[in-house]
Every structure is written in structure tokens, then in C-alpha cells.
Amino acid sequence: MCSIVRLVVQVKLLPTPEQAAALEATLNAVNTAACQVSRLAHQQRTFRNYDLRKHAYEEIKAGYGLAAQAAQHVIKKVADAYTTLHANLRNGNLGKPGSARRRSVESTPIAFRPDAAHPYDDRCLSWQIDVATVSIWTVRGRVKKVAFTASAEQLKTLAAHRKGESDLVHRDGMWFLIATCDLPDVPLTPPGGFVGVDLGIANIATTSTGARHSGKGLNAVRHRQRELRRRLQAKGTKSAKRLLKKRRRTEARFAADTNHRIAKQIVTEAERTGQGIALEDLQNIRDRVRLRKPQRVTLHSWSFHQLGAFITYKAARAGVAVIHVDPSYTSQQCSACGHVDRKNRPDQETFLCTSCGFAEHADVNAARNIASRGVAGWAVSHAADDAA
Template sequence: MVELPLVAGRLKGVRFAGYPSQLAVLAKCRKGETDLVHRDGKWFLAAVCEIEAEPLNTEPVDWIGVDRGIVNLATTSDGDNYSGRRLSRYRRWQDRKQEKLQARRTRSANRRPKRRAKREARHAAHMNHKISKEIVAVAKRTGRGIALEDLQGIRTRVRFCRDQRVRISSWPFHQLGAYIVYKAERAGVPVVTVDARHTSQMCPRCGYTARGNRPTRDAFRCRRCGLAGPADHVAGVNVRNRARSAWVFVNEPAPQRI
């Protein structure tokens, strides 16, 4: 039960509900203030909880490279693929609904797009939570770290076609990376960020890099050694290999001065 401060006085003994896992965390780790939020006709308690992270694994046996994309939201170096087609279909369905509402030009139709935008954002966040939770669980179970591409500023670095601009602007890659980072920190899994350039055009076997190595969006075929496979999987393997090099460079002993 909680107490709510009101103008007329404090209201005591207000009951609230939640998932058993959430209530257990709230009872054990709550610290600070709790806010009462009204959203979509419902009241929510936003409580601050401080959860101690597990000890960081400073000696991972290897790394899981994660390539983030649009068609495939995430593809790992292990070959696990998390398709984004379901999210794309959902967004196209929402766009069609919004176009119909805008054609009505009524006051009620003007209010609905805001609610639909929030619903779409919650749907994307739910999918990113599921993907990040599974990737971190695999890394923790196998004693490995997680390697991510540095995609900071990619929207300004890369030119896209007109039909791709809307998809890129709504691409939740940053949110997925943030979810992986904080879940990994809680589980004690190390995370490194590597250079994202040419990860889908470089051959992980011979190192040859060329645009011709990727004849289509989904296919990769090295023009030098003939290595072939899914382009997103190859990118994930390159991210993993770069993480290996970066981790060795970071952890090598500093040179001693004579």
C-alpha cells in the first residue's frame, strides 16, 4: 500500500498491483521518491530502484558481435537473427490508419495520431527489450562479452534514398544499444564498441574489402577468396573480430619508461 499527498490531506492505504517480479524488486531495492503518473486513463507508480550490478567479467572467453539493421533489427556472430519485418508491417499498418484519420479532419481524428505514436513507440521498445534480454542472457551463459558497432551520427554520415528516409528516422537502433548496455552492466557482461565502417563489405577470412563483395542487401560473396553467406551474419563476425583486437589493445600492459 502507498500514501498519496492530496490537497485535502494524505490518502493512506491505497492499494496497487504489479507483476510478481516487479513487486519483489520494489520491496527489496526501492530508493528515492515515487511519482504518480496518469497516462491513457490509468494511474501508474514510477518508483526509483537501485539494483547492485553483478561483478564484471574482466576475462571473457570470446565476444558476441551484434550487427544492427533495419530489415533485421539485430544479427549476431553466432547466426541468431532477429527480424524487423514484424515491426515494419506494424508501422506500415499504423501509417495507413493515420492517413485515414488525417483525411477526416475532425477534432477527434487529430487527437488519435498522438496516441497511436505512443503505442508504436511502446511496441518498438517491447521488441528491443526482448532482443537485448536474449543477447545478454546468451553472453552471460557462455562467459562472453558483447561487441556493438559505433553508429553515432550515422543518419548524417550516410545518404539514403527518399523511400528510406522515413524508415531510417524511425529506426530504433540507439534504443536497442542502450538496452543491451544497461542489461549487460547489470549481469556483469562486458560491452565494447567498435568501428562500424565496412563491416558488411569486408571479408572476415582474407580481409578483402569492396562494395562488390555485397551484390545484394542480403548476400555476401568475397570476390577474392569466394567466402559467401548472409551479409548481416558476416557483419556480426567482423564486429566480433574487431572486438577481439580492441580488447587485447586495451588490456595490454603499459610500456615501462626507462
């Protein structure tokens, strides 16, 4: 069995002032045009890409100085945005039917920031990876020899596997290109068992092997960031808002770096031992669990979904099997005898089975239950393949 691995590679552009001005004017033009297409789509209730082209293509191409390919990308960006919006509406993510929030969303056209990211294909963007430059279309003409910086590994991945569109991004005064890369299929190693991963509050991730990722140091950083954010929000000044925006980026980078390191350690251990990885299915976790207020803050502020995604794609690159299991009652079930009881958890850290007397750290016990469910789930889902 093989798995397709799709990655994105982000490189930092190093444009001259003249090149940066051309890029900024281009983002402004394409996003102003996108807002116009969005208003037209909302008024006429026309959201399909090809239908929108009939109504908007000539107008935005002539009115905003866009090349033919750029105009089509603008229309597709708007159509994709409405596809995502309608999916969120169907799934109830933007409020129940008739709610004030939902009515507001449904009655307002989607708006695009002047510096929102914009996609480029190979007709509008060409890479010269050997000299680390790109040639890119702008509203001021083709801008050539825009330098970029990337690691040796990123350059190698771009040269061998870049495919499809790249997004031009302007963030915090810096310019980036985010390229899609399709890596070759990696043979999936049949798992000889599963490493269960329990995601939690006190410890971000705990494995069935007993490894706990987080601890007091990481939680202290999260608490300090939360307190600083609270004080800045209370101030409400312009400088406080600027600092809040900066801190938000810092927190996102900190969370992503932490999640990357945790994911790498878990995948490395699974690969070394020839096992798969069993993860909790965290769909709708915020609506499903009941926690005290301090724990709710942590649950909503940490990107558990991102951690799961990092584990999944790193596992795919290594040929490690991943399965998602139902996490219900994993914290109350004894991993030794299977007895389920709320009284098995006398406190946050301790698991003590009231039936057989088995004792273990609560998160490790839950991870072992997840590992067992991974084994059972894999056996069921691959029974037909084994029979064939």
C-alpha cells in the same frame, strides 16, 4: 570488475476518484509553478538550482500552496530542464547558431504540460510494499492508502533495491509511479570472445552467430502502422488526431516489447557461451548514413538506441561485458580476409568477397566484423589491467 545496475520500476496506481482528483490538482499546481519559475529563469538568465531558489522559492511556495520539499523539487525540475536544453544547444541538436529553429528555442521559456511528471522523494512519498499502497503528498493534504498493482518480481525489487526519487506520471487517464532501483554490483565475467550485433533495416538485429531478429512479419507490422498513421494525418479531423495519439502509444509499446525480447535473447546467448557483446556505436547515425527514402523512414521510426540500451542494462544484470565499436565499413569488409570494397555487396542480402570469394549473408558478415572489432577493442582497453 563490477558494474552498477540502475533500473526503474513502473507500478500502476489505483486511486479512488477523490484520490485521483487530489493527484490531478497537485500535478496542475506544481507544473503551473514550474512554468512560472521557468519564465523567471529565462528573464533573469538564472538557471542554477541554488540561484533559482533565492528568486522563486518563497513565491511559488506561498502562491501555489506547495510544501517546502515540493517547491524545491519544482525549482530543481526547471533547472534540470534548462541544463538539458543548453546541452542540446551546445551539441547542435536544435539547429545551427542563427537558424530560425534555434532562435525560437532560445527566445522562448521552457513550458511544462499541466500533467507533466513530477518527482517525489521519501519525505513526500512513502511506500507500504507489503500491502501494495503508498502515502503521497498533495496540495489537498497527505493522501494515504493509495493502492497500486505490480508483479511479484517488481515488488521484490522495490522492497530490496528502491532508492532515490519516484516520478508521479499521469498518462492516458491512468496513474503511475516510476521508482528508481539500484541493484547490487554484479561481477563482470571476463569474456571469452564477443557476440557481434549488427543493427539494420531489413533485420533489426543480426548476431555473429547467425541469429536474425525481425523478418517479414515484424516489418509487415511496421509498414501497416506507418500506412495507418499516414492516412490519419491526411484526414486531420479531431477523431483522427485522437486516434493518432492512441496509436503512437501503441507503437511505442510494440517497439519496446520487441526490443526487450530481442535484447533478452542476445544477452542470454552471450551469457550461455561466456562471451561479451559488441555493439555498433550509433552516435549521430541519422546524420551519418545515406539511405533511400523508404529506408530513411524505417531508420527514423525504429528505436535502435533503445535496443542498445536494453542490451546494455540486461548484460550488466547478467555480468556480461559490453563494448561499443566503430561501425564504419563493417558492411563492406570481408570477415574472412579483411578486404574492403563496395562491390562486395552485390545486393542487400548478399556478401560476396571480390578478393577471396567468401560468401555469407550480408548482415551476418557485418556482425562478425563487429565481433572482431569488439575483441580488439577489449584487448586494447584492458591491456593495462592485465599488465597490473
